[in-house]
Amino acid sequence: MGRGKVELKRIENPTSRQVTFSKRRNGLLKKAYELSVLCDAEVGLLIFSPTGKSYHFGSHDMDGTIARYKREVGLSISNERGLRQTQVGRNEIEDMKRTLESLEERDKHFSGEDISMLGMRELKQLERQIRIGVERIRSKKRRMISEHINWLKRKHKLLKEENIHLQKQVKMHEPQESGSTGNSNPILLDPEADEMVG
Template identity: 55%
Template sequence: MGRGKVELKRIENPTSRQVTFSKRRNGLLKKAFELSILCDAEVGLIIFSATGKVYQYSSQDINRTVSRYRSAVGLPQLYNCHSRTIEFWRAELDSLKKTVDTLEARIKHLNGEDLLNLGLRDLKQLERQVKIGVDRIRSRKQRALQHENVYLQKKLHEVNTSSSSSAQGHTNGLTKSTVDHVPNYI
């Protein structure tokens, strides 16, 4: 009596799926072993489970089998991949060096140095950037001065209040003329 045909679809029950995986994996590994023995074939089998665990069988060294496969299908050998990696990092290094050189030149330009090789368009753009920067600096400076002025006025008010509440005639060393000469930065 033969087996019935199994419908090929994902097994929804995780326990049944794991049992089926284990049985079929073992059967596949057994078939790979038998094929290598019976037919004197070089067999390599790699299986990754759903959880990421790896199972492998190779009748020869697995690296040799993979290398042979790569050359048979025209893929670069692993040592070529290593040299490609070196080439990649060299190109990356060159790119970063160019970026550093560009940024250093830009800093020099912003400092007003090494401007002879800039054209009119570049000079106008640089001038706009410097103006924007100066405007931002002035704005920030103005806010800082306003905050400082408010702070000093509060301190002056505290000194005046404490001096008027203290003994008559003592102003903690401040006179009316001294108070009038506190700079106003606004």
């Protein structure tokens, strides 16, 4: 009985993706070797892993094979620099795509999505990261509340001082006759009261 058909799409689980890469890379290198021996073909195979590590097989001198390939497709030395820059640009774009995919995947994990493929180790690591994140948020929240309370205390103190100052000014400008009318109560200004008490 033959193997089932594998759907060709990017493997989401990093561990499974790495295992598949290693197995298929070895298979590809073996096939390249067999082709060169069985058919006396000049074979050059170059593989770059997602982490940027390179693997290659050359049945002959690899530099010679690459130079021959360039001659065959009409690549001159003058445009080699441009091709190299283009390749560097492509590599940077690919790196950014992988970084973006990794961040999007991580973001989903933090919100509890797509975690069915994660193992116990990954789940524990995710839980630890979330716990650290929550503690940082709580710490920031406590600091902000404390700063706000201190600001309110300073404001209260300033208002209290202003109230005392206003009371002194009212006493200074109080008419002298108020003593003769029998009203000896001073006028108090309370910033939290709606009206003056006489």
